[in-house]
Amino acid sequence: MTAQVGIVLGSDSDLPLMQDAVKMLDKLGINYEITISSAHRAPDKTAAYARTAEARGLKVIIAAAGLAAHLPGVIAAHTILPVIGVPVKSGALNGVDALYAIVQMPPGIPVASVAINGAKNAAILAAQIIATTDNLVREKLLQLKEDLAREVEARDARLKELGVAEYLAQK
Structure with missing residues (x-):
């Protein structure tokens, strides 16, 4: 079946956290795809992923990022799909910097945000978006x-x- 949710990790170090989102999507019977891409280290791959997401059948994208946390915003800049940012608790500021980066998007590039390390809620929010038509x-x-x-x-x-x-x- 076609994936409805895309999960994008800025780094494989985010995978243990994002396993909570995967488990919730599995529980709710929602198909997903998961990929590692970086707004900074693989900007072309990240942009291409976002630009082609809707054509692949995705309805929502969940993007996890720590530190500067540009991944959710870069993805949102290249798609009209809803993007949910998961700020990852990391670095000297324990994820507060990631939270601020995700919620401080410029006008026209909205990104929803869940709590720091809120992967489970990101999956539930994605499901709620999908539930409007399913x-x-x-x-x-x-x-x-x-x-x-x-x-x-x-x-x-x-x-x-x-x-x-x-x-x-x-x-």
């Missing part, structure tokens, strides 16, 4: 939200049963 994905997201609510209720019931000290001791 009822199967929509139903899976509704189920995910219901599961999250049930987990909260179960934790609350356990806290009430055990009390604070015992709850924390067993955690």
Whole structure:
């Protein structure tokens, strides 16, 4: 099946983090492609990837980058597809520089951003975008939200049963 989400890593060192996005997309049954490209070290490859993404069937691109974090913005400059930036916790500023780089895009080149190391939420956001036109994905997201609510209720019931000290001791 054709990939609907493109995951682009600025470096293979981002792969452990982005595994959270891969797992969530797998859980939601959304096909994806994954590639390593760099806004700085492989600018032509990055631009070509973005320019051809829509023709390949992609609906959303998730781009992970640390430090200067130009990858999501460079991709967004070359496509009209939604781009979600994942700032990677790295370097002296622990990802704050990446977060600022992703959210401070110039007018006309929007990039959505999730939290630092927010790969799982990037996948969920990508799924929510796809769900606007795909009822199967929509139903899976509704189920995910219901599961999250049930987990909260179960934790609350356990806290009430055990009390604070015992709850924390067993955690």
